[in-house]
Amino acid sequence: MSLLEIDGLSLEIHGEPILRNVSMQVEPGRVLGVIGESGSGKSMTAFSVLQLLPNGSQCRGSISLAGQDILSASEADLCSIRGRVAGMVFQEPMTALNPLQTIGAQVAETILVHERVPRSEALVRAADALRRAELPPEKFPLTRYPHELSGGQRQRVVIAMAIALRPKLLIADEPTTALDVTTQAQILDLLKRLVVEEDMGLMLISHDLAVVADLADDLVIMRSGEVVESGPAHGLFRKMKHPYSRALLEASGHVPERNSAAQEQALLRVSNVIREYQTHTHGWWGRVAQVRAVDDVSFEIRKGESLGLVGESGCGKSTLTRAILGLEEIQGGEILLDGTPVVSHHRVNRDVRRRMQVVFQDPYGSFNPRWRVDRLITEPFHLLDGPPAGAERETAIVEALESVGLSADDSRKYIHEFSGGQRQRIAIARALIIKPDLIILDEAVSALDVSVRAQVLDLLAGLADRFGLTYLFISHDLSVVRSITERVLVMKSGRIVEEGPTDSVFDKPHHAYTKQLVAAAPVLPADVA
Template sequence: MSLLKIDNLSLAIHGQPILDDVSMEVAPGRILGVIGESGSGKSMTAFSVLQLLPDGAACSGGITLSGKDILSLSEAGLCGLRGRDVGMVFQEPMTALNPLKTIGDQVAETILVHERVSRSAAMDRAAQALRRAELPQDRFPLSRYPHELSGGQRQRVVIAMAIALRPKLLIADEPTTALDVTTQAQILDLLKRLVAEDGMGLMLISHDLAVVADLADDLVIMKEGQVVESGPARDLFRSLSHPYSRALLEASGHVPERTGTPAQTPLLQVCDVVRDYTGHSHGWWGRSTRFRAVDGVSFEIRKGESLGLVGESGCGKSTLTRAILGLEEVQGGEILFDGAPVFTHHHANVAVRRRMQVVFQDPYGSFNPRWKVDRLITEPFHLLDTPPKGRDRSDAVAEALESVGLSAADGGKYIHEFSGGQRQRIALARALIIRPDLIILDEAVSALDVSVRAQVLDLLADLGSRLGLTYLFISHDLGVVRSITDRVLVMKAGKIVEEGPTGAVLDQPRHPYTQQLVAAAPVLPVQAT
C-alpha cells in the first residue's frame, strides 16, 4: 500500500518544461532515495507534493497522499496538510530557522498553527520533539537561539519542527550536504530511527549515491526532469543499466590522475602553534575563561605536495587556516613560509601573504554579486606592489579564466550567470591570478554534484602538475581527501591526533577518533556489473 503516489507528473513553469512524466511511490515505514544532480528535478518533485511552486507553475498527472488528491486541494486544504501530514527538512538549517526566535518557539509554532492548544502545552510538546531529535532540554534549553548551536544541532531543530506533529510523510532535501562526516552519519541514523518509530515514509533527496547506499529501501534516479531508473535499492545497485546511473556511481568514487613528485624541501612549516580565545566571564566580577582552539600544532607541507586536513566542525581547522593566511596572529609557536615568518612585528608579512591564496566552500558567498567576473578575479592584485593595468591586466584575466577551463569572454559576465561548478572554477581563477605557491581549499567541493566534483578534482590535479602548486585540502569528505592528497592530518579538539600517508591513515587508522571518522564515512555500493 502506497502512502505517497506520484503518477505521470509533469510540471512546466511559464511554459518551460521542468518535469516530464515522473512516477514514484513511498510506502509507510520505508525510505525512498531520490538521486540526481542539480537541475534533475528532484527538489521540484518534492515541492510539487507540497504545492510550494513558483508563480506560473502548472502541474498535470497525479499526486495522492493516503488516497487524498493533492492537486485538487484548495490553498486552505494545502496549508492544513503542510506540517501536519507532510514534514519538510531543508538543506541549509540556518536559512530554514528564524534567527530572532528561540528553538522552543520555532518548534512550538508548528503545533500552534495546526492545533488549538495553549502555549505552555505547545512548549511541552516542542521539548518532546527536540528530545526525540536528540536535543534534550537539560543540555539544549528551549531558550537557545539558532546561532548558539552547531550545524548538526540546527539540523536537528529543523527535524524536530518537521516531526512535531508526527506526519505521515517526511521529505528531507539534501539534509546532510554541509555537515561533517560523523554528524552526517548521526543525522541519517536519526532519520532512520524516526521512520522506524513512527512508521512514516521518508523521501530522502541527495546528489550523492554513497549517502543513501545503506539507508534507502527504494531508489529513483532522475536526470533532466525524468526518472531514468528506479527500483529496490539493493537490486538497483547490483544492476544499474542506464548510462547516467552508472556515470553517477563512477563519479562518486572518481580518483583524478596526478603526476609529479613532491620535493623534500618544506614550503610551509607550522611549529607548536597555539591560538586562544577569550570566553565568557562568570558574573560581574568573575574572570573570563580561555578557550584553546589550536593546541601545540606542528606539521609541514613540502613543495608540490597535497596535504589533507580532516576533522569535525569545531576542531580548530578554520582557526589554523586563518593563522596560516596571516589573518589571525597566534599566541605561541611560529608559522614559516619558505623560511620567512607569516607574521612580523604583529602584522601579516605581505611578501609572504601574496604567495598564498584560498578557495572557499561557497563560491557565490565569497563573491560580490554586483561585480563582473573580470573585477572579481583581480581582487588579489591589491597584494602586488605594481598590479598590472590595461592590456596586461586583460591578458592576466584571460589567462586565469582559460587555465580553469573557461573563456576570456566570461570575464564580462556576472557571477549569477554561472552554475555552481563554474563558480568554483572562477574562485580557482581568482586564486591563480597572482600565481601563488600554496592554495588552501576549504571544503571547496563539498557542495558540488558528484560529476562536477570529479571535474573540479581533475582540474586541481592538472593545475597542480602543470604549475607546481602546493595544496592544503581541508575537507570532511574522506573520499575526496583519499583521492587528491598525498598525506593527511587528523585534527581533534585543537590537536593533530594522527598523520601520515593518506592511504595508510584511512585504511589502517590507529587513533580511536580517526577510526570513528572512517567508520562514519558513507560507503559506495558494489560496482554494478
C-alpha cells in the same frame, strides 16, 4: 496502497517545462532515495507534493498523499496537510529557522498552527519532539536560540519541527550536505530510527549516491526533470543500466590522475602554533575564559605536495587556516614559508603573503555580486608591488580563466550568470592569477554535485602538474581527501591527533577519533556494478 504515489507528474513554470512524466511512490516504513544533480528536478518534485511552488506553476498528472488528491486540493486543505500529514526538512537549517525565536517556540508554533491547544501544552509537546530528535531539553533548553547550536543540532531542531505532529510522510531535502561525517551519520541514523519507530515514509533527496546507500530501500534517479532509472536500492546498485546512473556512480568514487611528485624540500613549516581566544562563560558580563582553538600544532608541507586536513566543525581547521594566511594572530610558535615568517613584528609579510592564496567553500559568498568576473579575479593584484595594467592585465585575466576551463568572454559576465561548478572555477582562477606557490582549499568542493566535484578535482590535479602547485586541502569529506592528497592530518580539539600517508591513515587508523571518522564516512556497497 502507497502512502505517496506520484504518477505521470509534469510541471511547467511560466511555460518552461521543469518536470516531465515523473512517477514514484513511498510506502509506510520505507525510505525512498531520490538522487540527481542540481537542476535534475528532485527538489521541485518534493515541493510539488506539498504544492510549495512559485507563482506561474502548472502541474499535470496526479499526486496522491494518504489517499488525498493533492493537485485538486484547496489551499485550506493543503495548509492542513503540511506539517500534519507530511513534514519537510530543508537543506539549510539556519535559513529555515527564525533567528529571533527560541527553538522551543519554533517547534511549538508547528503545533499551534494546526491545533487549538494552550501554549503550555504546545511547549510540552515541543519538548517531546526535540527529545525524539535527540535534543533532550535537560541538555538543550527550549529557551536556546538557533545561533547557540551547532549545525547538526540546528538540523535536529528542523527535524523536530517536521515530526512534531507525527506526520505520515517526511521529506528530507539534502539534510546532511554541509555537515561533518560523524554528524551526517548521526542525522541519517536519526531519520532511519524515526522511520522505524513512527512507521513513517521517508523521501530522502540527495546528490550523492553514497549518502543514501545504507539508508534507502528504493531509489529513483533523476536527470533534467525526468526519472531515468528506479527500483529497489540493492538491486539498482548491483546493476545500473542507464548511462547517467553509471556516470553518477563512477563520479562518486572518482580519483584524479596526478603525474608530478612532491619534492623533499618543505614549502610551509608550522611549528608549535598556539591560537587562543577570550570568551565569556555566561553572556557578555560573565567570567572570562581562555579557549585554545589551535593547541601546539606542528607540521610541514613539501613543495608540490597535496596535504589533507580533516576534522569536525570546531576542531580548529579554519582558525589554523587563517593563521597560516596571516589573518589570525598567534600566541605561540611560528609559521614559515620557504624559511620566511608569514608575520613579522605583528605585520603580514607581503612578499610571503602573495605566494599563498585560498579557495573558499562558498564561491558565491566570497564574490561581490556587483562586480564583473574580470574585476573579481584580479582582487589579489593588491598584493603585488607593481600590478599589471592595460594589455598585460587583460592577458593575465584571459590566461587565468582559460587555465580553469573558462573562456575570455566570461570575464565580462557577473557571478550570478554561472553555475556552482563554474563559480568554483572562477574562485580557482582568482587564486591562480598571481601565480602562488601554495593554495589552501577550504571545503572547496563540499557543496558540489558528484560529477562537478570530479571535474574540479581533475582540474586541481592538472593545475598542480602544470604549475607545480602545493595544496592544503581542508575538508570533512574523507572520500575527497583520499582521492587527491598524498598525506593527511587529523585534527581534534585544536590538536593534530594522527598524521601519515592518506591511504595508511584511512585504511589502518590508530587514534580512536580517526577510527570514528572513517567509520562514519558514507560508502557505496561493496558489490556495486
